[in-house]
Amino acid sequence: MIMEDQTAPKARKEGILIQELSDEVLVYDLESHKAHCLNKAAAAIWEHCDGTNSIRDIALAMGSDLNAQADEAVVWHALDQLGKASLLEQRIPQPDGKPRLSRRELMRKAGIAAMIAIPVVTSILAPKALASATSCGSPCTPASAECVAIPNCTFCPSTGPNAGRCAMF
Amino acid sequence: MRGDKERSLLLAAALRGIWRDDPPRLEISDAEFIEIIPLLLGSGVAALSWRRIRNTSLTNSPASADLLDGYRFYSLHNALIENQIAEVFARFRALGIEPILIKGWAIARLYAEKGLRLYGDIDLVVRPSDYETALGLLNSRKYGVDLHCGLSKFDAHPLDDLYARSQLIKLKDADVRLLGAEDHLRVLCEHFLRDGAWQARALCDIALAVESRPEGFDWGICLGENKRRADRVACAIGLAHRLLGARVAGTPVEARAADLPQWLVPAVLKQWRNPSVADHYPQELMINAMSNPLRAVKAMLNRWPDPVRATVMLEGEFNNLPRLPFQAGLYLWRMADFLKRLPEFFEKAR
Known part of the structure; x- marks a missing residue:
């Protein structure tokens, strides 16, 4: 879908959970259950997408936030990624005649010193680290089916030394 | 290698x-x-x-x-769970139920940053008289809650005393009820040992709880009057000291920490060799394994309990005597339980 006002992108705020870390912002889509990681530049741009700021406004604000030079091409690069990640209310196509620059092209154009100002939105997958989140052996309600949701667990014994702990027997 | x-x-x-x-x-x-x-x-x-x-x-x-x-996923997961905790407390209270949160956020909140320790499930303790109502609420909604009917499984202290010593801590808009610091440390220790001490993270929790204990922390309440259980708590804290460097100088458990049963540290280190769930809980139903003699033997071997869990489950003493009797005892108990339930399994399979 194309926005009527193509110069004032609006960040999606509904159905997402935002978690700010020291160097990046994490966004979890409660509908698609996908998680995204925005570096500082992408997060700054996303924050200024309030539906009123123009692309130029956003570039200026981002430059000010990060104390770095940012031009409209950088903002377009971010909007493209944010749109693909469904983090904008509507995806915004680039205006005619303005070719979309890749990250590599942006870096070449801006120089290595401006790398910090290159916005990056990455999708993150459930890591191995979560494997130990819940476990067979977790407390459970005897006779309930809750243990089935835990990998490799099947039932909640009501008797014996493991009563009330998800088990595999 | x-x-x-x-x-x-x-x-x-x-x-x-x-x-x-x-x-x-x-x-x-x-x-x-x-x-x-x-x-x-x-x-x-x-x-x-x-x-x-x-x-x-x-x-x-x-x-x-x-x-x-x-780190990223813990941060997101924890943010989601925090919302759920606040919501669950509100819903329980609307039904006149006052739960107590244990483990998870109750200990993770003491770490320096939100994402450092995964909250995992929401462990809630309710009074036995409220249990069925609470269960009804949870069955009708999708919460990752482990509901505990009282705390008798982990703790010998009267539930009324635990409530009396509990504290309310702010989480978002909710006042979340937590155990008092003394009671919570004891429960963390008991849970760690009952789980077979295989989760190194849980020992970090114990170390953190010990080192961040509030002023006026009452070791008498923490250790309790039951000498055997008090010794278990002291041994768990002693493990945190011996393996992770938790500071215990000047505490009543200092002497015990320096004199742990000889088998205990090697047993825990053995548990830590394989930190995945699959290595600590059987991965095949016994009833299924019985269809093949080789698998049945393997399944039976896989069910041999570790010495830490066996000692705790059979209320044994943490002394220097061999652990084999406890392990054999727990193993036989489990097998007997399985055999007793066999008709039930066949009934389900039919």
């Missing part, structure tokens, strides 16, 4: 003081750290490990990316 035992020792070394706001310098080499990253991931300490290395050259190692991912 390093052996399992050496890797467990490296894991313990990597976790020394890791719960502190300002963790001590890593005492192992970069190569050793990289080697044990799978152990760190499986042990539930990815985020803590990431914090420890994030300003070092170790972040250049591709293997460390999993630690960063862990």
Whole structure:
């Protein structure tokens, strides 16, 4: 879908959970259950997408936030990624005649010193680290089916030394 | 190639003081750290490990990316769980039920950053008289709640006393009821040991709870009057001291920490060799394994209990006597329970 006002992108705020870390912002889509990681530049741009700021406004604000030079091409690069990640209310196509620059092209154009100002939105997958989140052996309600949701667990014994702990027997 | 035992020792070394706001310098080499990253991931300490290395050259190692991912996911997961905790407390209270939250956020809130310790499930304790109502609410909604009918499984203290010593801590708009610091430390210790001490993260929790205990912390309440249980708590804290460097000087458990049963530390290190769930809980139903003699034998061998869990489950003493009788006792108890339930399994399979 194309926005009527193509110069004032609006960040999606509904159905997402935002978690700010020291160097990046994490966004979890409660509908698609996908998680995204925005570096500082992408997060700054996303924050200024309030539906009123123009692309130029956003570039200026981002430059000010990060104390770095940012031009409209950088903002377009971010909007493209944010749109693909469904983090904008509507995806915004680039205006005619303005070719979309890749990250590599942006870096070449801006120089290595401006790398910090290159916005990056990455999708993150459930890591191995979560494997130990819940476990067979977790407390459970005897006779309930809750243990089935835990990998490799099947039932909640009501008797014996493991009563009330998800088990595999 | 390093052996399992050496890797467990490296894991313990990597976790020394890791719960502190300002963790001590890593005492192992970069190569050793990289080697044990799978152990760190499986042990539930990815985020803590990431914090420890994030300003070092170790972040250049591709293997460390999993630690960063862990930190990110713990942060998101915890944010989701915090919303759920606030919501569950509101819903329970609307029904006149006052739950107590244990483990999870109750201990994770003491770490320096939100994402450092995964909250996991929401462990809630309710009075036995409220249990059915609470269960009804949870069955009608999708919460990741482990509901406990009282705390008698973990603790011998009267529930009224636990409520009387409990505290309300703010989480978002909710006042979340937690155990008093003394009671919570005792429950953390008991849970760690009952689980067979295989989760290194849980020992970090114990170390953190000990070192961040509030002023006026009453060790008499924490250890309780039951000598055997008090000794178990002291041994769990002693493990946190011996393996992870938890500070226990000047506490009533100091002497015990210096004199743990000889079998205990090696038993825990053995548990830490394999931090995945699959290594600590049987992966095939006994009833299914019985269809094949070889699988049945394997399944029976897999059910041989570790000495820590066996001692706790059979209310044994943590002394220097051999653990074999406890392990055999628990094993036979479980097998007897299985045989008793056999008709029920056949009925279900029909």
